[in-house]
Amino acid sequence: MLNRTESPALNQSADIKIPEAKIIYINDNIPVIIVNEGTQEVMKVELVFSAGNISEEIPMLASAASELLDEGTRKRSSAEIAEALDNYGAYFQTECGNDFASVSLYSLSRFLPKTLPVLLEIIKEPAYPEKEIATFCVQGKQRLAVNQEKVDFLARKHFINSLYGNQHPYGHFPSEQDFDTLTPEKLISFHKKNYLNGLVAIVIAGKFNDEQLNLAINEIKNASFKKGNVEKLTIPSSPDALQLHIPKEGAVQSAIRIGRRLFNRKHPDYFKFTILNTILGGYFGSRLMSNIREDKGYTYGIGSGIIPQFFDGYFFISTEVGSDVCSEAIKEIHFELNRLISEAIPSSELNLVKSYLTGSFQRSIDGPFSLSDRYKTLVLNGLELDHYYAYLNTLKNVTSEELLETAHHYLEVIHMTQVIIGP
Amino acid sequence: MIKFDRFTLSNGLTVIVHEDNSSPLVAMNILYKVGARDEDAHKTGFAHLFEHLMFGGSINISSYDEPLQMAGGENNAFTNNDITNYYLTIPSQNLETAFWLESDRMLSLAFTEKSLEVQRNVVVEEFKQRYLNQPYGDVWLMLRPLAYKVHPYQWATIGKEISHIEDATLQDVKSFFKKWYAPNNAILTLVGNCTLETAKQLCEKWFEPIPVSNIPVRNLPIEPKQSEKRTAEINKPVPNSNIYMVWHCCSRLDPEFYATDLLSDILARGKSSRFYLRLVKELKFFTDISAYMLGDLDKSLFMIEGKLVNGISMKDAEDAILNELEKIKHDISEQELQKVKNKVESSLVFSEMSLDSKALNLAYYELIGDANLVNEQITKYQGIGSIEIMNIAKEIFHPENCSVLYYNATK
Numbered sequence: 001m002l003n004r005t006e007s008p009a010l011n012q013s014a015d016i017k018i019p020e021a022k023i024i025y026i027n028d029n030i031p032v033i034i035v036n037e038g039t040q041e042v043m044k045v046e047l048v049f050s051a052g053n054i055s056e057e058i059p060m061l062a063s064a065a066s067e068l069l070d071e072g073t074r075k076r077s078s079a080e081i082a083e084a085l086d087n088y089g090a091y092f093q094t095e096c097g098n099d100f101a102s103v104s105l106y107s108l109s110r111f112l113p114k115t116l117p118v119l120l121e122i123i124k125e126p127a128y129p130e131k132e133i134a135t136f137c138v139q140g141k142q143r144l145a146v147n148q149e150k151v152d153f154l155a156r157k158h159f160i161n162s163l164y165g166n167q168h169p170y171g172h173f174p175s176e177q178d179f180d181t182l183t184p185e186k187l188i189s190f191h192k193k194n195y196l197n198g199l200v201a202i203v204i205a206g207k208f209n210d211e212q213l214n215l216a217i218n219e220i221k222n223a224s225f226k227k228g229n230v231e232k233l234t235i236p237s238s239p240d241a242l243q244l245h246i247p248k249e250g251a252v253q254s255a256i257r258i259g260r261r262l263f264n265r266k267h268p269d270y271f272k273f274t275i276l277n278t279i280l281g282g283y284f285g286s287r288l289m290s291n292i293r294e295d296k297g298y299t300y301g302i303g304s305g306i307i308p309q310f311f312d313g314y315f316f317i318s319t320e321v322g323s324d325v326c327s328e329a330i331k332e333i334h335f336e337l338n339r340l341i342s343e344a345i346p347s348s349e350l351n352l353v354k355s356y357l358t359g360s361f362q363r364s365i366d367g368p369f370s371l372s373d374r375y376k377t378l379v380l381n382g383l384e385l386d387h388y389y390a391y392l393n394t395l396k397n398v399t400s401e402e403l404l405e406t407a408h409h410y411l412e413v414i415h416m417t418q419v420i421i422g423p
Numbered sequence: 424m425i426k427f428d429r430f431t432l433s434n435g436l437t438v439i440v441h442e443d444n445s446s447p448l449v450a451m452n453i454l455y456k457v458g459a460r461d462e463d464a465h466k467t468g469f470a471h472l473f474e475h476l477m478f479g480g481s482i483n484i485s486s487y488d489e490p491l492q493m494a495g496g497e498n499n500a501f502t503n504n505d506i507t508n509y510y511l512t513i514p515s516q517n518l519e520t521a522f523w524l525e526s527d528r529m530l531s532l533a534f535t536e537k538s539l540e541v542q543r544n545v546v547v548e549e550f551k552q553r554y555l556n557q558p559y560g561d562v563w564l565m566l567r568p569l570a571y572k573v574h575p576y577q578w579a580t581i582g583k584e585i586s587h588i589e590d591a592t593l594q595d596v597k598s599f600f601k602k603w604y605a606p607n608n609a610i611l612t613l614v615g616n617c618t619l620e621t622a623k624q625l626c627e628k629w630f631e632p633i634p635v636s637n638i639p640v641r642n643l644p645i646e647p648k649q650s651e652k653r654t655a656e657i658n659k660p661v662p663n664s665n666i667y668m669v670w671h672c673c674s675r676l677d678p679e680f681y682a683t684d685l686l687s688d689i690l691a692r693g694k695s696s697r698f699y700l701r702l703v704k705e706l707k708f709f710t711d712i713s714a715y716m717l718g719d720l721d722k723s724l725f726m727i728e729g730k731l732v733n734g735i736s737m738k739d740a741e742d743a744i745l746n747e748l749e750k751i752k753h754d755i756s757e758q759e760l761q762k763v764k765n766k767v768e769s770s771l772v773f774s775e776m777s778l779d780s781k782a783l784n785l786a787y788y789e790l791i792g793d794a795n796l797v798n799e800q801i802t803k804y805q806g807i808g809s810i811e812i813m814n815i816a817k818e819i820f821h822p823e824n825c826s827v828l829y830y831n832a833t834k
Contacts, residue, residue, distance in 0.1 A: 002632060004483040004527050007490050008519040039445055040772055070694075079704070082694035087762050089769030108769055135703075138732060139710040145662030149558045253548070253556045285488045297544025300552045320552050352493050359495025359514055366446050367776060 043206035050228035051101035051194035066096035071132035099310035151255035159257040198228030205372035254422025259316030264308040435607025449615035452782035457603035468582020479538030481528035515616035526629035605636030688763035755809040
């Protein structure tokens with residue numbers, strides 16, 4: 001008779017082996033991460049620049065420079081560029097974060113000789129035409145207006161403002177006025193400094209042959225970007241914990257953000273805090289989800305996270321709850337924070353989270369794109385592969401006592417900034 | 424080319440296996456052939472509420488998530504108007520845990536009052552978060568009943584109204600389960616580090632003992648042909664006015680699906696599309712405009728949604744769209760057709776990058792006829808000519824077939 005009440009025996013996974021990527025250096029020591037594996041003959045070519053928000057002198061410049069890259073080059077109009085990539089079914093993506101900006105091409109490998117030159121032209125020779133800037137501003141203002149109606153957006157904005165100050169590149173959110181300061185001259189000079197002279201890493205991932213790889217490397221070499229460096233950034237000292245309630249009339253839900261400034265990947269407690277955060281709010285079975293969603297039904301979702309940046313980092317809890325139960329939800333969040341500080345985590349729960357995180361890590365290195373992202377994180381933050389092995393080691397060996405001490409250091413309610421947007 | 428094997432258990436469960444040893448993981452996907460279209464008009468939102476309850480413990484196992492996470496697995500689920508789909512990925516050495524968990528909840532759920540009460544509240548909050556507390560979140564709640572008068576596509580997956588969810592009783596959800604959740608109403612796919620032999624052995628052990636059930640024959644009302652243009656208006660303090668236009672079109676199962684899909688791509692896919700070039704860039708009437716077909720299993724909808732630039736009137740916006748639709752009835756160049764075909768090919772290839780999307784694709788194609796359709800999609804799109812697409816445009820884009828929702832900003 002089949003026994004359905006007991007779990008089949010679990011097998012510990014053998015020690016995880018992270019597949020090796022090849023890293024070579026071109027043009028004055030710029031690293032190229034090469035991951036060639038998988039089943040689909042597609043390629044991603046990504047160029048990362050020191051052109052994030054921390055490199056901008058006026059707000060919005062970095063994200064505008066990034067988003068407007070494909071809106072016309074000296075040789076082609078924006079429509080012609082779109083056409084040139086669309087003809088081969090290729091996709092082009094820009095990302096602008098706080099520390100870095102990157103530009104990626106996704107293409108069927110066989111079309112790379114046609115698509116990569118377009119990508120490089122876009123990055124090398126954007127024209128930043130006045131007309132396109134105007135369209136960008138209309139669209140951007142409209143998006144902003146929609147976001148300003150969303151309680152979760154407002155909570156995030158006021159929370160980050162409180163942590164870093166709204167003038168700091170890590171704390172600034174674009175306002176409507178910022179759009180009016182954009183000019184072609186400012187964009188061109190930003191581009192020259194931070195793209196033409198700001199390449200920090202290259203990623204080539206997917207499934208390709210030697211010819212396709214050599215073509216990619218040579219084309220990028222010949223584009224002769226100069227190596228970039230991350231700007232020095234002064235980080236203000238941590239602010240006092242703040243409590244903000246910003247009224248939003250007519251909202252049927254309130255958005256809550258609770259958290260504080262912490263640290264980045266290089267801090268000795270980073271791994272332990274990552275595990276703690278998972279227990280608190282980092283997976284579906286977390287304490288916050290179990291208590292506030294699954295037991296009380298106050299919300300559709302609640303989670304917490306740690307955001308590591310090049311300099312510094314922060315921790316946050318976020319949720320949207322029925323406005324009528326907002327104060328009860330906050331009470332329960334505090335209860336869960338206090339519980340982590342005062343009681344050791346039961347070993348069954350800790351083991352579960354260790355297994356979960358080990359599985360997650362395995363998923364995060366599955367497939368060429370995911371794996372290359374892991375290596376990108378290392379290269380951009382000046383870390384080595386042993387960083388991940390140290391993490392896996394912490395996952396294996398950390399004890400409830402150690403985590404109790406870590407929690408005590410970082411999760412006291414009195415140190416938390418709290419933002420509520422709602423009626 | 425995805426190579427796969429297919430077998431059927433004695434209780435009717437269809438199983439599809441695609442071995443891919445490039446990964447240490449396995450994805451398991453279980454598609455149940457039940458969606459919001461199968462709901463009673465007075466008890467809507469049930470298929471989706473039920474998806475939530477599937478995580479509240481099954482007949483022999485008090486928690487679904489904990490043992491899965493213990494085994495290093497991760498899962499999720501979604502419901503739409505046609506299907507309810509559950510998927511997970513797990514390290515291959517613990518694959519049997521997935522069989523244990525999924526087979527037990529196919530067998531029966533725990534059905535506790537507490538679990539129902541909590542999930543009712545969670546879904547009510549989801550309703551508020553996604554449909555009420557977002558600018559434009561209520562669009563589909565308005566559009567569906569405008570376009571459909573008879574067919575159950577007239578309600579959204581979340582349900583017609585919050586009270587249907589609030590009023591759900593334990594008896595209601597039990598009978599919903601009994602009616603639809605059974606091996607002979609499901610498709611199971613396994614993709615990843617798992618051999619056919621292992622799959623067979625584990626399926627026979629865990630799923631085969633589940634009894635077959637009498638699944639009702641689906642007999643949904645057919646939506647009568649629309650005979651005049653329908654319009655509705657919402658006036659709300661949103662930042663900008665939007666226009667939503669829908670036309671009745673073919674289903675995912677019809678041969679015209681491919682031409683209709685390409686039609687929407689020529690109109691609006693990407694920055695070199697007609698809508699983007701003409702309506703966003705040149706006329707500057709919209710900040711963004713998209714066109715897509717829903718691809719439902721019954722007769723479906725073709726949707727155009729445009730976000731108006733401030734100061735542009737609804738009339739001008741609508742006329743500009745109609746003008747483009749008129750043009751495409753008579754003129755599609757070979758070059759723009761080849762372009763959208765290349766885009767389709769590329770997105771199909773990219774959609775097979777991850778184990779879980781491969782597993783879902785195989786299950787979905789099996790649902791609509793044959794899992795091997797996954798390997799035939801590109802050819803099917805390649806075979807479409809511009810005349811077919813123009814004919815589709817002529818067939819669907821006329822005023823009597825259209826419903827329009829004007830979402831006016833009242834600030």
